[in-house]
Amino acid sequence: MENSPKTPPTQAFLIEAAIMLHRYGTPSHRLERVMGRVAEALAIHGEFLYTPTALVISLRDRSGNEMTVVRRVDSGPVNVDKLIRFDQLLSRVDRLEIGTDVAMAELKQIDEATPLYRRPVYISACAIACAAVAVFFGGTPWEIAVAGLIGALVAGIELLHEHWRWESGLLEPLAGVAAATCSLLVAAYLVPIDDRLVTLAGLIILIPGLRLTVALTELAVGHLSAGVARLSGALVSLATLVVGVFLVWRLLDRLHPQLGPRPLPEPYWQWIALALAPIAFAIVFRARWRQWPIISLVSTLGVLASWGIGPRFGIEVGSFFGALSVGCVSNLYARIRDIPALVSLTPGMLILVPGSFGYRSLSALWQHQTLEGVQFGFEMMLVGASLVGGLLVSNVVIPPKRIL
Known part of the structure; x- marks a missing residue:
C-alpha cells in the first residue's frame, strides 16, 4: 500500500x-x-x-x-x-x-488482518453448502453426501490455487476435472448415483451465478464498462469450468451408470438444507457469527418467497419477489444497525442466482442438444434480469444505507 x-x-x-x-x-x-x-x-x-x-x-x-x-x-x-x-x-x-x-x-x-475462519472451517462450510444444493436439486442421500465431499475437495483446490498462486485461469478447469472424475468413479464403482447432478452440486461454489447477477445489475444502473467486463468474465469462467467437466465425461464415457428409478428425498430434507445453507454461505463470505441470524432470516425469506410464488406464476416472477424480499430486508437491517446492506444481501442472493442454468445450458450445447441449451441459457438471463429487477425495486421501496 x-x-x-x-x-x-x-x-x-x-x-x-x-x-x-x-x-x-x-x-x-x-x-x-x-x-x-x-x-x-x-x-x-x-x-x-x-x-x-x-x-x-x-x-x-x-x-x-x-x-x-x-x-x-x-x-x-x-x-x-x-x-x-x-x-x-x-x-x-x-x-x-x-x-x-x-x-x-x-x-x-x-x-492485513488474519482470515476470519481457518481453512478447515471454510472447507467444511463449502461441503455443507454443496450438500444443501444437492438437496435442492432433489438428490438422494448418497448423492447429497458425495456432493458434500466433492465440495470439500473443490474448496481445497481453491485454497491451494490461492496459496501457490497458480495461473489465474487454471482453477475452474482443474476443479471441473476433479469434480467430474470423483463423481464418475463413485457412480461406477461404489454407489449408483446421478454423477451429473453430483458434479453440478459439488461445483456450485465456483459457478459464477452471483457475478452474473451483479454484472446485470451494473448494466441496469448504467455502469456499462464494469457490467460488460464482469459479465464476460463470468461467462468465460463458466465455460472453462464446463470444459473441464466435459473432458472427463468424454474420456470416461464408458463409466456413466445406467440409473433406474431414484427415490425422492423426504420433504424435511429441504428444510434442513434451508436452515444450514445460509450459515454455510455466511462462512464462505467471511461473515462473523453475529451476522448469521440476519443472513439466515434474509436467505430464508428470499427462498420461501421464490418457492411460494414460482410454482404458480413462473420461476421469473418467483425470482423477482425473492430478490425483492432479500433487498428490502437487507436495506432495512442496514439502516437500523448502521452496517452495509451487502452483509446480508450477498449471501441471501447466492441461493437465488441462476448459475445452474448456465451450467446446464453449456452442458446441453456440448452434447449437441441445441434447443435445450438455448432454452436454459435464455432462462438464465431471464432469471438474472428478474433478480436485478427485484433488487432495483427494493432500493426504491427501502433506500439502501448511504455508505455501503
Whole structure:
C-alpha cells in the first residue's frame, strides 16, 4: 500500500480506500457512490471509474490541482467482515471524526488482518453448502453426501490455487476435472448415483451465478464498462469450468451408470438444507457469527418467497419477489444497525442466482442438444434480469444505507 511521495495524504487515502473496496468485492455502482461521497466530505472532487480488473481515479482539490491514477487490481470475493470494518472507517472519515493519516493506518490494518475462519472451517462450510444444493436439486442421500465431499475437495483446490498462486485461469478447469472424475468413479464403482447432478452440486461454489447477477445489475444502473467486463468474465469462467467437466465425461464415457428409478428425498430434507445453507454461505463470505441470524432470516425469506410464488406464476416472477424480499430486508437491517446492506444481501442472493442454468445450458450445447441449451441459457438471463429487477425495486421501496 505505497504511493508516490508526491501524492498528498488525502488523495493517497482515497486511492487506497477505493482499491480496498475493489479488492474485497464491492460492486461498481456502490464503490463509485461511496468514494464520491467520502471525497466530497474531504473537499476533493473525485471521479472513480471501476471495472473488475482496473480502477481509474481522478481527484481535484479546491485549488484546482488535479491528478489521475490508474491501478490494476483484481476483484476478489466478497469479504463481509472487512467490508463492515471499511464501512465503519469510511463513515468516521465522512463525519470528519478522524484524519486521513489515522484512517490510512487503520485501512492498512484491516487489509492485513488474519482470515476470519481457518481453512478447515471454510472447507467444511463449502461441503455443507454443496450438500444443501444437492438437496435442492432433489438428490438422494448418497448423492447429497458425495456432493458434500466433492465440495470439500473443490474448496481445497481453491485454497491451494490461492496459496501457490497458480495461473489465474487454471482453477475452474482443474476443479471441473476433479469434480467430474470423483463423481464418475463413485457412480461406477461404489454407489449408483446421478454423477451429473453430483458434479453440478459439488461445483456450485465456483459457478459464477452471483457475478452474473451483479454484472446485470451494473448494466441496469448504467455502469456499462464494469457490467460488460464482469459479465464476460463470468461467462468465460463458466465455460472453462464446463470444459473441464466435459473432458472427463468424454474420456470416461464408458463409466456413466445406467440409473433406474431414484427415490425422492423426504420433504424435511429441504428444510434442513434451508436452515444450514445460509450459515454455510455466511462462512464462505467471511461473515462473523453475529451476522448469521440476519443472513439466515434474509436467505430464508428470499427462498420461501421464490418457492411460494414460482410454482404458480413462473420461476421469473418467483425470482423477482425473492430478490425483492432479500433487498428490502437487507436495506432495512442496514439502516437500523448502521452496517452495509451487502452483509446480508450477498449471501441471501447466492441461493437465488441462476448459475445452474448456465451450467446446464453449456452442458446441453456440448452434447449437441441445441434447443435445450438455448432454452436454459435464455432462462438464465431471464432469471438474472428478474433478480436485478427485484433488487432495483427494493432500493426504491427501502433506500439502501448511504455508505455501503
